[in-house]
Amino acid sequence: MNFSHQVPAGTVLRLHDVHKAYGRRPVLRGVSLDVPSGCLLGIVGANGASKSTLLRILVGQAAADSGTVRCRGRIGYCPQEAVLHPALTVREHVRFFQAAYRLDDCGRVWQLLEQLRFDESPRSRLHTLSGGTRQKLNLALGLMHDPEVLLLDEPYQGFDWETYLRFWDIARSLCERGRAVVVVSHLAHDRERLDVLHRLRDGVLEAEHGAGAGGGA
Template sequence: MIEVRNLTKRFGRFTAVDNLSFSVREGQAVALWGANGAGKTTAVRCLLNLFPYEGEITVNGLDARRQSKEVRRLVGFVPQELSFHDDMTVAETLVFYARLRKLPGGYDFTPLLEQLRLTTHIRHRVGELSGGLKQRLALAVALLSDPPILILDEPTASLDIRSREEFLILLRSLKQAGKTMVFSSHHLEEITALADRVLLLEDGRLVVDAPPDQLERQLNWETTLHLYLPEAGIDPALQTLEGLGMPVSRNGRGVRVHVTPGAKGKVLRALHDAGVEVDDFSIE
Protein backbone atom coordinates (compact mmCIF):
# COMPACT_ATOMS: atom_id res chain seq x y z
CA MET A 1 0.00 0.00 0.00
CA ILE A 2 2.86 2.40 0.84
CA GLU A 3 6.45 2.20 -0.40
CA VAL A 4 9.14 4.57 0.86
CA ARG A 5 12.56 4.33 -0.75
CA ASN A 6 15.64 6.29 0.30
CA LEU A 7 13.60 9.15 1.77
CA THR A 8 15.86 12.04 2.75
CA LYS A 9 14.84 15.48 3.97
CA ARG A 10 17.32 18.24 4.68
CA PHE A 11 16.80 21.67 6.20
CA GLY A 12 19.93 23.49 5.14
CA ARG A 13 22.84 21.52 6.58
CA PHE A 14 20.60 19.60 8.98
CA THR A 15 19.38 16.18 7.84
CA ALA A 16 16.05 15.46 9.53
CA VAL A 17 15.37 12.17 7.70
CA ASP A 18 18.32 10.19 6.40
CA ASN A 19 17.86 7.56 3.66
CA LEU A 20 14.71 6.04 5.19
CA SER A 21 13.15 3.03 3.43
CA PHE A 22 10.16 0.94 4.48
CA SER A 23 6.91 -0.50 3.15
CA VAL A 24 3.42 -0.86 4.60
CA ARG A 25 1.09 -3.65 3.51
CA GLU A 26 -2.65 -3.20 3.14
CA GLY A 27 -4.39 -3.40 6.52
CA GLN A 28 -1.13 -3.06 8.47
CA ALA A 29 -0.46 -0.56 11.26
CA VAL A 30 3.12 0.75 11.29
CA ALA A 31 4.48 3.01 14.03
CA LEU A 32 7.26 5.55 13.66
CA TRP A 33 8.79 5.56 17.14
CA GLY A 34 11.55 7.65 18.62
CA ALA A 35 12.44 10.58 20.84
CA ASN A 36 11.55 14.16 20.01
CA GLY A 37 13.69 15.25 17.06
CA ALA A 38 14.15 11.71 15.73
CA GLY A 39 12.50 12.62 12.41
CA LYS A 40 9.03 11.13 12.93
CA THR A 41 6.96 14.22 12.12
CA THR A 42 9.19 15.16 9.19
CA ALA A 43 8.72 11.67 7.72
CA VAL A 44 4.95 11.97 8.16
CA ARG A 45 4.90 15.34 6.39
CA CYS A 46 6.91 13.91 3.54
CA LEU A 47 4.38 11.09 3.24
CA LEU A 48 1.71 13.77 2.89
CA ASN A 49 3.83 15.65 0.31
CA LEU A 50 3.86 18.72 2.56
CA PHE A 51 7.65 18.97 2.30
CA PRO A 52 9.85 18.61 -0.78
CA TYR A 53 12.08 15.58 -0.32
CA GLU A 54 14.63 13.32 -1.97
CA GLY A 55 13.81 9.70 -2.67
CA GLU A 56 10.56 8.01 -3.68
CA ILE A 57 7.17 7.59 -2.02
CA THR A 58 4.38 5.64 -3.68
CA VAL A 59 0.89 5.10 -2.33
CA ASN A 60 -1.14 2.30 -3.88
CA GLY A 61 1.17 2.54 -6.89
CA LEU A 62 0.78 6.33 -7.24
CA ASP A 63 3.74 8.69 -7.05
CA ALA A 64 3.17 10.95 -4.01
CA ARG A 65 4.75 13.95 -5.79
CA ARG A 66 3.47 13.71 -9.34
CA GLN A 67 0.03 12.32 -8.46
CA SER A 68 -0.52 14.14 -5.17
CA LYS A 69 -4.25 14.85 -5.75
CA GLU A 70 -5.00 11.19 -6.38
CA VAL A 71 -2.92 10.20 -3.34
CA ARG A 72 -4.75 12.65 -1.07
CA ARG A 73 -8.03 10.95 -1.92
CA LEU A 74 -6.62 7.73 -0.44
CA VAL A 75 -5.37 9.27 2.80
CA GLY A 76 -7.01 10.64 5.93
CA PHE A 77 -4.72 12.69 8.20
CA VAL A 78 -4.97 13.38 11.93
CA PRO A 79 -2.44 16.06 12.96
CA GLN A 80 -0.86 16.53 16.35
CA GLU A 81 -1.99 20.15 16.60
CA LEU A 82 -5.65 20.75 15.77
CA SER A 83 -6.80 23.98 14.14
CA PHE A 84 -10.59 23.95 14.17
CA HIS A 85 -12.75 27.07 14.49
CA ASP A 86 -13.88 27.15 18.12
CA ASP A 87 -17.10 29.05 17.36
CA MET A 88 -18.36 26.39 14.91
CA THR A 89 -20.40 23.43 16.09
CA VAL A 90 -19.39 19.83 15.46
CA ALA A 91 -22.04 19.60 12.73
CA GLU A 92 -20.88 22.82 11.07
CA THR A 93 -17.28 21.64 11.18
CA LEU A 94 -18.12 18.36 9.46
CA VAL A 95 -20.19 20.13 6.80
CA PHE A 96 -17.35 22.60 6.21
CA TYR A 97 -14.77 19.86 5.66
CA ALA A 98 -17.19 17.74 3.63
CA ARG A 99 -17.54 20.67 1.21
CA LEU A 100 -13.77 21.04 1.03
CA ARG A 101 -13.58 17.34 0.17
CA LYS A 102 -16.31 17.92 -2.45
CA LEU A 103 -18.56 15.27 -0.96
CA PRO A 104 -22.10 15.18 -2.36
CA GLY A 105 -24.75 17.37 -0.73
CA GLY A 106 -26.91 15.67 1.86
CA TYR A 107 -24.00 13.52 3.09
CA ASP A 108 -25.20 11.42 6.04
CA PHE A 109 -22.81 11.87 8.96
CA THR A 110 -24.85 9.65 11.29
CA PRO A 111 -22.88 6.37 10.95
CA LEU A 112 -19.56 8.18 11.41
CA LEU A 113 -20.82 10.10 14.44
CA GLU A 114 -22.11 6.90 16.01
CA GLN A 115 -18.88 5.04 15.28
CA LEU A 116 -16.79 7.74 16.98
CA ARG A 117 -19.32 8.37 19.75
CA LEU A 118 -19.88 12.01 18.80
CA THR A 119 -23.64 11.93 18.25
CA THR A 120 -24.55 13.61 21.55
CA HIS A 121 -22.06 16.41 20.85
CA ILE A 122 -23.27 17.32 17.37
CA ARG A 123 -24.61 20.75 18.41
CA HIS A 124 -21.76 21.63 20.77
CA ARG A 125 -19.27 24.26 19.71
CA VAL A 126 -15.74 23.03 19.17
CA GLY A 127 -14.46 25.38 21.87
CA GLU A 128 -16.63 23.55 24.40
CA LEU A 129 -15.19 20.12 23.66
CA SER A 130 -12.57 18.33 25.75
CA GLY A 131 -9.21 17.42 24.21
CA GLY A 132 -10.36 13.84 23.69
CA LEU A 133 -13.54 14.91 21.89
CA LYS A 134 -11.61 17.31 19.66
CA GLN A 135 -9.30 14.48 18.70
CA ARG A 136 -12.30 12.30 17.86
CA LEU A 137 -13.62 15.14 15.71
CA ALA A 138 -10.25 15.28 13.92
CA LEU A 139 -10.55 11.56 13.29
CA ALA A 140 -14.09 12.05 11.96
CA VAL A 141 -12.82 14.69 9.52
CA ALA A 142 -10.04 12.33 8.39
CA LEU A 143 -12.62 9.59 7.76
CA LEU A 144 -15.19 11.70 5.89
CA SER A 145 -14.42 10.21 2.48
CA ASP A 146 -13.72 6.75 3.96
CA PRO A 147 -10.06 6.64 2.85
CA PRO A 148 -8.26 3.28 2.99
CA ILE A 149 -5.20 4.85 4.68
CA LEU A 150 -4.91 6.83 7.92
CA ILE A 151 -1.78 8.81 8.77
CA LEU A 152 -1.59 10.15 12.31
CA ASP A 153 1.07 12.41 13.80
CA GLU A 154 1.43 11.89 17.58
CA PRO A 155 -2.38 11.49 17.81
CA THR A 156 -2.52 11.12 21.61
CA ALA A 157 0.31 13.46 22.64
CA SER A 158 -1.98 16.03 24.29
CA LEU A 159 -4.52 13.60 25.78
CA ASP A 160 -4.88 12.40 29.35
CA ILE A 161 -4.64 8.67 30.09
CA ARG A 162 -8.38 7.97 29.86
CA SER A 163 -8.84 9.91 26.61
CA ARG A 164 -5.76 8.20 25.18
CA GLU A 165 -7.15 4.75 25.96
CA GLU A 166 -10.53 5.64 24.42
CA PHE A 167 -8.86 6.97 21.28
CA LEU A 168 -6.70 3.86 20.93
CA ILE A 169 -9.82 1.69 21.17
CA LEU A 170 -11.28 3.61 18.23
CA LEU A 171 -8.08 3.19 16.23
CA ARG A 172 -7.99 -0.55 16.94
CA SER A 173 -11.57 -0.89 15.69
CA LEU A 174 -10.63 0.95 12.48
CA LYS A 175 -7.62 -1.32 12.03
CA GLN A 176 -9.82 -4.37 12.49
CA ALA A 177 -12.13 -2.94 9.82
CA GLY A 178 -9.19 -2.98 7.38
CA LYS A 179 -7.70 0.51 7.52
CA THR A 180 -4.00 0.82 6.77
CA MET A 181 -2.26 3.06 9.32
CA VAL A 182 1.00 4.89 9.72
CA PHE A 183 1.35 6.78 12.98
CA SER A 184 4.11 8.48 14.90
CA SER A 185 4.46 8.22 18.65
CA HIS A 186 6.90 8.32 21.52
CA HIS A 187 4.54 6.35 23.81
CA LEU A 188 5.69 2.73 23.89
CA GLU A 189 2.40 1.53 25.40
CA GLU A 190 0.30 2.76 22.48
CA ILE A 191 2.76 1.29 20.00
CA THR A 192 2.47 -2.15 21.57
CA ALA A 193 -1.34 -1.79 21.65
CA LEU A 194 -1.79 -0.86 17.99
CA ALA A 195 1.24 -1.45 15.76
CA ASP A 196 2.03 -4.56 13.74
CA ARG A 197 5.53 -3.19 13.11
CA VAL A 198 7.65 -0.56 14.79
CA LEU A 199 10.21 1.59 12.99
CA LEU A 200 12.60 3.07 15.54
CA LEU A 201 14.17 6.30 14.30
CA GLU A 202 17.28 7.94 15.75
CA ASP A 203 18.64 11.16 14.25
CA GLY A 204 16.47 10.57 11.18
CA ARG A 205 17.81 7.06 10.55
CA LEU A 206 16.01 3.74 10.79
CA VAL A 207 17.75 1.64 13.44
CA VAL A 208 15.13 -1.06 14.13
CA ASP A 209 12.25 -2.47 12.08
CA ALA A 210 10.49 -5.15 14.14
CA PRO A 211 7.17 -6.33 15.55
CA PRO A 212 6.47 -4.85 19.02
CA ASP A 213 7.08 -8.18 20.79
CA GLN A 214 10.62 -8.34 19.38
CA LEU A 215 11.71 -4.84 20.40
CA GLU A 216 13.30 -6.01 23.64
CA ARG A 217 15.46 -8.55 21.83
CA GLN A 218 16.36 -6.19 19.00
CA LEU A 219 17.39 -3.44 21.42
CA ASN A 220 18.91 -5.85 23.95
CA TRP A 221 16.94 -4.29 26.78
CA GLU A 222 17.30 -5.65 30.29
CA THR A 223 14.14 -5.62 32.39
CA THR A 224 13.88 -5.45 36.17
CA LEU A 225 10.99 -7.31 37.81
CA HIS A 226 9.94 -6.19 41.27
CA LEU A 227 8.10 -9.14 42.86
CA TYR A 228 5.99 -8.54 45.98
CA LEU A 229 5.78 -11.68 48.13
CA PRO A 230 4.58 -12.84 51.54
CA GLU A 231 7.44 -12.72 54.05
CA ALA A 232 7.63 -16.52 54.13
CA GLY A 233 8.12 -16.66 50.36
CA ILE A 234 11.09 -14.27 50.07
CA ASP A 235 13.90 -16.70 50.98
CA PRO A 236 12.48 -19.55 48.79
CA ALA A 237 12.17 -17.07 45.91
CA LEU A 238 15.78 -15.97 46.33
CA GLN A 239 16.99 -19.58 46.41
CA THR A 240 14.88 -20.59 43.38
CA LEU A 241 16.00 -17.69 41.18
CA GLU A 242 19.64 -17.86 42.28
CA GLY A 243 19.54 -21.56 41.36
CA LEU A 244 18.56 -20.53 37.81
CA GLY A 245 21.53 -18.15 37.64
CA MET A 246 19.38 -15.01 37.69
CA PRO A 247 20.70 -11.82 39.35
CA VAL A 248 18.27 -11.42 42.25
CA SER A 249 18.26 -9.46 45.50
CA ARG A 250 15.92 -8.76 48.36
CA ASN A 251 13.92 -5.55 47.97
CA GLY A 252 11.66 -4.44 50.83
CA ARG A 253 8.72 -6.83 50.96
CA GLY A 254 9.84 -8.84 47.97
CA VAL A 255 12.68 -9.42 45.54
CA ARG A 256 14.20 -7.64 42.57
CA VAL A 257 15.36 -9.74 39.62
CA HIS A 258 17.04 -8.64 36.39
CA VAL A 259 15.83 -10.57 33.36
CA THR A 260 16.94 -10.77 29.75
CA PRO A 261 14.48 -9.97 26.94
CA GLY A 262 11.62 -12.44 26.79
CA ALA A 263 12.40 -14.08 30.16
CA LYS A 264 9.79 -12.42 32.39
CA GLY A 265 7.44 -15.36 32.08
CA LYS A 266 10.27 -17.77 32.99
CA VAL A 267 10.66 -16.05 36.37
CA LEU A 268 6.97 -16.32 37.21
CA ARG A 269 6.75 -19.94 36.05
CA ALA A 270 9.78 -20.92 38.13
CA LEU A 271 8.29 -19.39 41.28
CA HIS A 272 4.92 -21.01 40.58
CA ASP A 273 6.53 -24.43 40.12
CA ALA A 274 8.45 -23.92 43.39
CA GLY A 275 5.21 -23.17 45.23
CA VAL A 276 6.14 -19.53 45.89
CA GLU A 277 3.11 -17.23 45.96
CA VAL A 278 3.49 -13.86 44.22
CA ASP A 279 1.14 -11.15 45.51
CA ASP A 280 1.96 -8.57 42.83
CA PHE A 281 4.75 -7.38 40.55
CA SER A 282 5.89 -4.31 38.65
CA ILE A 283 8.21 -3.90 35.68
CA GLU A 284 10.97 -1.34 35.31
Protein backbone atom coordinates in the same frame (compact mmCIF):
# COMPACT_ATOMS: atom_id res chain seq x y z
CA MET B 1 8.74 13.97 -4.85
CA ASN B 2 6.87 11.36 -6.82
CA PHE B 3 3.32 10.53 -5.70
CA SER B 4 1.94 7.62 -7.70
CA HIS B 5 -0.73 4.96 -7.43
CA GLN B 6 1.67 2.41 -8.93
CA VAL B 7 2.88 0.52 -5.90
CA PRO B 8 3.31 -3.26 -5.51
CA ALA B 9 0.23 -5.37 -4.85
CA GLY B 10 -0.52 -5.52 -1.14
CA THR B 11 1.41 -2.33 -0.38
CA VAL B 12 -0.55 0.90 0.12
CA LEU B 13 2.29 3.25 1.02
CA ARG B 14 5.96 3.07 0.02
CA LEU B 15 8.84 5.39 0.91
CA HIS B 16 12.17 4.88 -0.77
CA ASP B 17 15.42 6.59 0.19
CA VAL B 18 13.80 9.83 1.37
CA HIS B 19 16.26 12.59 2.30
CA LYS B 20 15.59 16.00 3.82
CA ALA B 21 17.90 18.70 5.14
CA TYR B 22 17.43 22.18 6.54
CA GLY B 23 20.36 24.13 5.25
CA ARG B 24 23.41 22.03 5.99
CA ARG B 25 21.65 20.03 8.71
CA PRO B 26 20.30 16.69 7.43
CA VAL B 27 17.22 15.47 9.31
CA LEU B 28 16.16 12.48 7.17
CA ARG B 29 19.01 10.36 5.82
CA GLY B 30 17.46 7.83 3.50
CA VAL B 31 14.14 6.75 5.01
CA SER B 32 12.60 3.68 3.36
CA LEU B 33 9.40 1.95 4.43
CA ASP B 34 6.68 -0.30 2.99
CA VAL B 35 3.24 -0.19 4.62
CA PRO B 36 1.07 -3.18 3.65
CA SER B 37 -2.71 -3.09 3.59
CA GLY B 38 -4.31 -4.25 6.82
CA CYS B 39 -1.28 -3.19 8.89
CA LEU B 40 -1.30 -1.23 12.14
CA LEU B 41 2.18 0.31 12.10
CA GLY B 42 3.89 2.51 14.65
CA ILE B 43 6.71 5.01 14.21
CA VAL B 44 8.31 6.26 17.42
CA GLY B 45 11.08 8.73 18.01
CA ALA B 46 12.35 11.17 20.58
CA ASN B 47 11.42 14.84 20.45
CA GLY B 48 13.47 16.40 17.67
CA ALA B 49 13.79 13.13 15.73
CA SER B 50 12.05 14.74 12.71
CA LYS B 51 8.82 12.75 12.99
CA SER B 52 6.82 15.86 12.04
CA THR B 53 9.02 16.45 9.00
CA LEU B 54 8.44 12.87 7.87
CA LEU B 55 4.68 13.24 8.32
CA ARG B 56 4.57 16.49 6.37
CA ILE B 57 6.37 14.79 3.50
CA LEU B 58 3.97 11.84 3.62
CA VAL B 59 0.89 14.06 3.33
CA GLY B 60 2.41 16.36 0.72
CA GLN B 61 2.81 19.43 2.94
CA ALA B 62 6.59 19.43 2.43
CA ALA B 63 8.88 18.24 -0.32
CA ALA B 64 11.77 15.85 0.22
CA ASP B 65 15.16 16.75 -1.20
CA SER B 66 15.31 13.33 -2.86
CA GLY B 67 13.59 9.96 -2.76
CA THR B 68 10.05 8.86 -3.56
CA VAL B 69 6.71 8.48 -1.78
CA ARG B 70 4.11 6.37 -3.52
CA CYS B 71 0.58 5.78 -2.28
CA ARG B 72 -2.27 3.59 -3.47
CA GLY B 73 -5.58 5.35 -2.78
CA ARG B 74 -6.66 8.08 -0.41
CA ILE B 75 -4.68 9.35 2.58
CA GLY B 76 -6.30 10.48 5.81
CA TYR B 77 -4.37 12.67 8.23
CA CYS B 78 -5.01 13.46 11.87
CA PRO B 79 -2.40 16.01 13.05
CA GLN B 80 -1.46 16.41 16.69
CA GLU B 81 -2.73 19.99 16.68
CA ALA B 82 -6.29 19.85 15.42
CA VAL B 83 -6.85 21.97 12.30
CA LEU B 84 -10.19 23.26 13.55
CA HIS B 85 -11.59 26.79 13.77
CA PRO B 86 -12.73 27.78 17.28
CA ALA B 87 -15.62 29.93 16.00
CA LEU B 88 -17.21 27.21 13.86
CA THR B 89 -19.69 24.63 15.09
CA VAL B 90 -19.22 20.88 14.94
CA ARG B 91 -21.75 20.67 12.09
CA GLU B 92 -20.01 23.44 10.14
CA HIS B 93 -16.72 21.55 10.36
CA VAL B 94 -18.41 18.39 9.10
CA ARG B 95 -19.95 20.23 6.15
CA PHE B 96 -16.64 21.89 5.31
CA PHE B 97 -14.78 18.57 5.22
CA GLN B 98 -17.65 16.94 3.33
CA ALA B 99 -17.19 19.53 0.59
CA ALA B 100 -13.39 19.20 0.69
CA TYR B 101 -13.61 15.41 0.29
CA ARG B 102 -16.45 15.74 -2.27
CA LEU B 103 -18.65 13.32 -0.37
CA ASP B 104 -22.31 12.81 -1.18
CA ASP B 105 -23.20 12.43 2.48
CA CYS B 106 -21.48 12.63 5.84
CA GLY B 107 -23.14 9.75 7.68
CA ARG B 108 -19.79 8.10 8.34
CA VAL B 109 -18.47 10.95 10.45
CA TRP B 110 -21.52 10.89 12.74
CA GLN B 111 -21.14 7.12 13.10
CA LEU B 112 -17.49 7.54 14.09
CA LEU B 113 -18.35 10.26 16.60
CA GLU B 114 -20.94 7.96 18.13
CA GLN B 115 -18.34 5.20 18.44
CA LEU B 116 -16.06 7.68 20.23
CA ARG B 117 -18.91 8.71 22.57
CA PHE B 118 -18.94 12.29 21.30
CA ASP B 119 -21.75 13.75 23.43
CA GLU B 120 -21.68 17.39 22.33
CA SER B 121 -24.38 18.99 20.21
CA PRO B 122 -23.65 19.48 16.48
CA ARG B 123 -24.39 23.16 17.17
CA SER B 124 -21.59 23.45 19.74
CA ARG B 125 -18.78 25.81 18.80
CA LEU B 126 -15.25 24.48 19.02
CA HIS B 127 -14.04 27.00 21.61
CA THR B 128 -16.53 25.51 24.10
CA LEU B 129 -15.15 21.96 23.80
CA SER B 130 -12.45 20.30 25.88
CA GLY B 131 -9.17 19.26 24.27
CA GLY B 132 -10.11 15.58 24.32
CA THR B 133 -13.50 16.29 22.74
CA ARG B 134 -11.87 18.34 19.97
CA GLN B 135 -9.48 15.46 19.34
CA LYS B 136 -12.44 13.10 18.86
CA LEU B 137 -13.75 15.41 16.14
CA ASN B 138 -10.25 15.73 14.67
CA LEU B 139 -9.98 11.95 14.36
CA ALA B 140 -13.46 11.50 12.89
CA LEU B 141 -12.85 14.20 10.26
CA GLY B 142 -9.62 12.51 9.22
CA LEU B 143 -11.51 9.25 8.71
CA MET B 144 -14.80 10.43 7.21
CA HIS B 145 -13.71 9.80 3.58
CA ASP B 146 -12.66 6.21 4.42
CA PRO B 147 -9.00 6.53 3.37
CA GLU B 148 -6.84 3.57 2.42
CA VAL B 149 -4.03 4.94 4.59
CA LEU B 150 -4.58 6.85 7.85
CA LEU B 151 -1.65 8.84 9.29
CA LEU B 152 -2.01 9.76 12.96
CA ASP B 153 0.24 12.11 14.94
CA GLU B 154 -0.13 11.46 18.71
CA PRO B 155 -3.80 10.66 17.99
CA TYR B 156 -5.04 9.86 21.49
CA GLN B 157 -3.58 12.87 23.30
CA GLY B 158 -6.25 14.14 25.69
CA PHE B 159 -8.40 11.01 25.49
CA ASP B 160 -9.77 9.46 28.67
CA TRP B 161 -9.21 5.74 29.19
CA GLU B 162 -12.51 4.63 27.65
CA THR B 163 -11.97 6.74 24.53
CA TYR B 164 -8.38 5.53 24.32
CA LEU B 165 -9.61 1.91 24.19
CA ARG B 166 -12.28 2.82 21.63
CA PHE B 167 -9.60 4.44 19.49
CA TRP B 168 -7.65 1.18 19.31
CA ASP B 169 -10.85 -0.75 18.53
CA ILE B 170 -11.50 1.59 15.59
CA ALA B 171 -7.88 1.30 14.41
CA ARG B 172 -8.00 -2.49 14.50
CA SER B 173 -11.37 -2.62 12.72
CA LEU B 174 -9.93 -0.43 9.94
CA CYS B 175 -7.06 -2.88 9.48
CA GLU B 176 -9.49 -5.79 9.38
CA ARG B 177 -11.12 -4.01 6.43
CA GLY B 178 -7.78 -3.81 4.63
CA ARG B 179 -6.93 -0.22 5.57
CA ALA B 180 -3.47 0.72 6.86
CA VAL B 181 -3.03 2.80 10.00
CA VAL B 182 0.26 4.54 10.84
CA VAL B 183 0.56 5.89 14.39
CA VAL B 184 3.40 8.34 15.05
CA SER B 185 4.35 8.96 18.68
CA HIS B 186 7.28 9.84 20.91
CA LEU B 187 6.56 6.82 23.14
CA ALA B 188 6.39 3.09 22.41
CA HIS B 189 4.13 2.06 25.28
CA ASP B 190 1.44 0.80 22.84
CA ARG B 191 3.77 -1.58 21.03
CA GLU B 192 1.75 -4.68 21.92
CA ARG B 193 -1.21 -3.21 19.99
CA LEU B 194 0.87 -2.75 16.83
CA ASP B 195 1.65 -5.19 14.04
CA VAL B 196 4.95 -3.47 13.21
CA LEU B 197 7.04 -0.90 15.05
CA HIS B 198 9.81 1.31 13.66
CA ARG B 199 12.00 3.81 15.47
CA LEU B 200 13.11 7.03 13.79
CA ARG B 201 16.62 7.72 15.02
CA ASP B 202 19.49 9.71 13.50
CA GLY B 203 17.40 10.33 10.40
CA VAL B 204 16.68 6.68 9.53
CA LEU B 205 13.98 4.15 10.39
CA GLU B 206 15.01 1.06 12.34
CA ALA B 207 12.71 -1.94 12.80
CA GLU B 208 11.95 -2.72 16.44
CA HIS B 209 11.38 -6.29 17.52
CA GLY B 210 8.70 -7.51 19.87
CA ALA B 211 5.72 -5.53 18.53
CA GLY B 212 2.66 -7.36 17.41
CA ALA B 213 -0.73 -7.96 18.89
CA GLY B 214 -1.83 -8.27 15.28
CA GLY B 215 0.73 -10.73 14.03
CA GLY B 216 3.36 -8.39 12.56
CA ALA B 217 7.11 -8.10 12.97
